[in-house]
Amino acid sequence: MSDPVNLIANWLKTVLINWGVSPTWITVILSAIGVVVLASVVLVLDIFLVWVERKVVARFQDRLGPNRLGPFGLFQPIADVIKLLLKEDITPDKADKFLYNLSPVIALATVIMLWAVVPLAPTIFGSDINVGVLYIIAVGSISTLGILIAGWASNNKFALVGAFRTVAQMVSYEVPMVISILIPVILSRSMGINTIVHSQTVWYIVLAPVAAIIFLISSQAELGRAPFDISEAESEIVAGFHIEYTGMKFGLFYAGELLHALTLGGFFATFFLGGWRGWGVETYPILGIFYFFVKAFFMYWVIMWIKYSFPRVRIDQMLNLNWKFLTPLALAALIITALLDKLFQNASYSVYVLVMFLSNVILLYIAYLVVGSYARAERKRVADPEKIRVNFPIKSSGSTIEPRSTSEGAHV
Amino acid sequence: MIPLSWYLIFAAALFCIGLFGVLSRKNAIAILMGIELMLNSVNVNLLAFWRYLNPNFVAGQVFTVIVFAVAASEVAVGLALIISIYRRRSTIVAEEINLLKY
Amino acid sequence: MTPLQIIFLIVAAITLGGALMVVTTRNLVHAALWLVLSLFGIAIIFVLLDAGFFAVAQVVIYIGAIAILMIFAIMLTRRVAKDSGPQINATWPIAGIVTLALFGGLFTVLQNWQQIHVLPPSFPEGYDPLQQLGVELVSPNGYLIPFEVASILLLAALIGAIVIAWSKTK
Numbered sequence: 001m002s003d004p005v006n007l008i009a010n011w012l013k014t015v016l017i018n019w020g021v022s023p024t025w026i027t028v029i030l031s032a033i034g035v036v037v038l039a040s041v042v043l044v045l046d047i048f049l050v051w052v053e054r055k056v057v058a059r060f061q062d063r064l065g066p067n068r069l070g071p072f073g074l075f076q077p078i079a080d081v082i083k084l085l086l087k088e089d090i091t092p093d094k095a096d097k098f099l100y101n102l103s104p105v106i107a108l109a110t111v112i113m114l115w116a117v118v119p120l121a122p123t124i125f126g127s128d129i130n131v132g133v134l135y136i137i138a139v140g141s142i143s144t145l146g147i148l149i150a151g152w153a154s155n156n157k158f159a160l161v162g163a164f165r166t167v168a169q170m171v172s173y174e175v176p177m178v179i180s181i182l183i184p185v186i187l188s189r190s191m192g193i194n195t196i197v198h199s200q201t202v203w204y205i206v207l208a209p210v211a212a213i214i215f216l217i218s219s220q221a222e223l224g225r226a227p228f229d230i231s232e233a234e235s236e237i238v239a240g241f242h243i244e245y246t247g248m249k250f251g252l253f254y255a256g257e258l259l260h261a262l263t264l265g266g267f268f269a270t271f272f273l274g275g276w277r278g279w280g281v282e283t284y285p286i287l288g289i290f291y292f293f294v295k296a297f298f299m300y301w302v303i304m305w306i307k308y309s310f311p312r313v314r315i316d317q318m319l320n321l322n323w324k325f326l327t328p329l330a331l332a333a334l335i336i337t338a339l340l341d342k343l344f345q346n347a348s349y350s351v352y353v354l355v356m357f358l359s360n361v362i363l364l365y366i367a368y369l370v371v372g373s374y375a376r377a378e379r380k381r382v383a384d385p386e387k388i389r390v391n392f393p394i395k396s397s398g399s400t401i402e403p404r405s406t407s408e409g410a411h412v
Numbered sequence: 413m414i415p416l417s418w419y420l421i422f423a424a425a426l427f428c429i430g431l432f433g434v435l436s437r438k439n440a441i442a443i444l445m446g447i448e449l450m451l452n453s454v455n456v457n458l459l460a461f462w463r464y465l466n467p468n469f470v471a472g473q474v475f476t477v478i479v480f481a482v483a484a485s486e487v488a489v490g491l492a493l494i495i496s497i498y499r500r501r502s503t504i505v506a507e508e509i510n511l512l513k514y
Numbered sequence: 515m516t517p518l519q520i521i522f523l524i525v526a527a528i529t530l531g532g533a534l535m536v537v538t539t540r541n542l543v544h545a546a547l548w549l550v551l552s553l554f555g556i557a558i559i560f561v562l563l564d565a566g567f568f569a570v571a572q573v574v575i576y577i578g579a580i581a582i583l584m585i586f587a588i589m590l591t592r593r594v595a596k597d598s599g600p601q602i603n604a605t606w607p608i609a610g611i612v613t614l615a616l617f618g619g620l621f622t623v624l625q626n627w628q629q630i631h632v633l634p635p636s637f638p639e640g641y642d643p644l645q646q647l648g649v650e651l652v653s654p655n656g657y658l659i660p661f662e663v664a665s666i667l668l669l670a671a672l673i674g675a676i677v678i679a680w681s682k683t684k
Contacts, residue, residue, distance in 0.1 A: 141578025
C-alpha cells in the first residue's frame with residue numbers, strides 16, 4: 001500500500017501477459033493508460049486552480065472572493081466552465097479557421113506535456129529521460145509558437161501586435177531561465193530531473209539562491225503575469241493575442257495559463273525545494289506526491305503574490321531588465337558555480353554547501369551595488385535634467401514670435 | 413528493428429524535396445525553408461550512420477552539433493539580409509532582385 | 515511489423531508530407547507551419563535513433579528559434595496585395611526532373627552498397643552517448659576546438675545579423 005500507482009501498473013501488466021500480449025505492445029498500452037491518467041489528473045487540478053486563483057486574489061485585494069456557490073465557493077469553477085461552454089462561438093471574418101481553432105489546443109497541450117517529466121514521488125513519474133531539463137525548455141518554446149499562431153490567425157492588428165510583444169518577451173526570458181536551470185544541472189551532474197531530485201540532500205535553494213531568484217523572475221515573465229503582463233495589458237491593447245477568442249477557446253487559454261503557473265511552481269519546487277523530499281518518503285513513496293504538491297502550491301502562491309503586488313512594467317524596461325541584468329547575473333552565477341564546484345569537489349559536503357551559499361550571497365551583494373548605482377544615476381537624470389537651449393524664431397503672418405526667455409532656454 | 417536503408421532513403425527523399433523547394437520557389441524565405449529541410453536531412457543521415465555503423469565514434473554526434481550551430485547562424489544572417497533587402501527594394505521575390513546596383 | 519517500424523513509417527510519412535506541403539503551398543505562413551510539423555517529425559526520428567539529446571535540441575533550436583524567426587520575417591515582409599500569384603517559378607519542371615534524377619541516383623547508389631541492411635548494434639553496458647558527447651566536446655584531445663569555433667561563428671552571426679538589420683535612420 002505504500003505505492004498504489006505502481007501496484008496497479010504491475011497488476012495490469014500481469015493481466016496483459018496472461019492474455020498473451022507481446023511485451024512491446026504491453027509497454028505501448030501501459031504508456032497510453034499512464035498518459036490518459038496523468039493528463040486527466042492534471043486537468044482536474046486545473047479546474048480547482050480557478051477557484052484558488054479567485055480566492056487568493058480576493059484576499060490580496062481585501063475582499064472575500066466567490067462564496068455563494070457551494071461551501072466557500074468551491075463550485076464556482078463548475079459555474080465558470082458551464083458559462084464558457086454556453087457562450088457563442090464566434091470566428092472572426094477572414095480568420096484562418098484551422099489555425100484559429102488549433103492555437104488554444106497547442107497552448108494547453110504544451111503545458112500538459114510538461115507534466116510528463118515531473119517526478120511526483122520516488123517511483124511515480126511520467127518518464128525518466130536523461131535530458132529532462134532540456135525537454136522543459138523545448139516544450140516551453142513550442143508554446144510561444146502557439147501564441148504566435150493565435151495572434152496571426154485572428155486577423156486582427158491588435159492581436160498580432162500583442163502576439164509579437166508576447167513572443168518577444170517569452171523568447172527573451174528563456175535565456176536567463178535556461179542558464180539558471182543549468183546551475184542545478186551542474187550541482188547534480190545530470191540533466192535528468194529524477195537525478196536532480198535524488199541529489200538534493202540539501203535543498204538547492206541553499207546552494208544556489210541566485211539561480212532560484214532568476215528562475216522565479218524568468219518564470220513570472222514566461223507566464224506573462226504581472227509585472228510582465230504586457231501580453232494582456234488591458235489598458236493598452238485590450239487583451240492581446242486572445243482578443244478574438246470567446247467561449248471555451250478562451251477558457252483553454254485561461255486554463256492553460258493557470259496550469260502553466262502551477263507547473264512552473266512545481267518545477268521551482270523540483271529544482272530548488274527538493275521536489276518530493278520530506279520525512280518518511282523512503283518508506284512510503286506515496287507521501288512524495290503530498291510533499292510535492294505542498295511545495296508546488298506554495299510556489300504558486302508566491303507567483304500569485306508577486307502578480308498581485310506589482311504594477312506593470314513597460315516593454316523597454318522589461319527588455320532592459322532581461323538583457324542588462326538577468327542574463328549577465330545568470331552567466332556570472334553559472335561561471336562561479338562551475339568554478340567552485342570544480343575547486344571544492346573533493347571537500348566535505350558541509351564545506352561545499354557553505355562555500356556555494358557564501359559565493360551566491362557575495363554575488364547578490366555585488367549585483368545589488370551595481371543596480372543601486374544604476375538606479376541612482378537614473379534618479380539623478382530624471383530629477384535634475386540638464387537644460388537645453390531651443391532657438392525658435394517663428395515667422396507667422398509677418399511678425400516674429402520671440403521665445404519666452406532667451407537666456408534660460410527650455411526645460412525638458 | 414529498423415534497417416539502415418529506411419533512414420537513408422528517408423533522408424534522401426527529404427533532401428530532394430528541399431532541393432525542389434530551393435530551385436522552384438520565388439520567395440526568398442521559401443528558399444530558406446528548403447535549405448532548412450536539406451540541412452535536417454543531412455542531420456538525419458549523420459545520426460543514422462553514427463548509430464548503425466559505429467556508435468562509439470563520437471564524431472558523428474559532434475558533426476551534428478556543428479551542423480545545428482551553422483544552420484542557426486545561417487538562418488539568422490539570411491533573414492537579416494532579407495529584411496534589409498525588403499527595406500530597400502520592397503520585394504523579396506528572388507526574380508525581382510536582379511540589379512547589382514539599384 | 516514491430517511497433518517501432520510502424521511508428522517510423524507513420525512519422526516518416528508525416529514528415530515527408532509536411533515537407534511537400536512546405537514547397538508547394540501558396541500561403542507562406544502555412545508553409546512555415548508545415549515546416550514546423552516536418553521539424554517535429556524529424557525530432558521524433560532522432561528519438562528513434564537513440565539520440566534523445568538531439569531530439570530536444572532540434573525542438574529548442576529549430577522550432578523554438580528558427581521557425582519563430584521565419585514567421586516573424588514572413589509577417590514583416592508581406593506585400594499589401596498578399597501572396598498574390600503563383601509562388602512557383604516558371605522553370606519548375608526542370609527543377610522537378612533534377613530532383614527526381616538526384617533521388618534516383620541516390621537510391622541506386624544506396625542499393626548497390628553492401629552494408630545497407632544492417633541492424634543497429636546494441637550499446638555496450640553502461641554506455642551513455644550523451645555523456646561521451648559532453649566529455650569529447652570539452653576535452654582538448656577531443657573536439658574542443660571545433661566547439662569553440664562554432665561558438666565564435668554564432669557570435670559573428672549574432673553581431674552580423676544585428677548590424678545588417680540595423681535601420682539606417684537611427
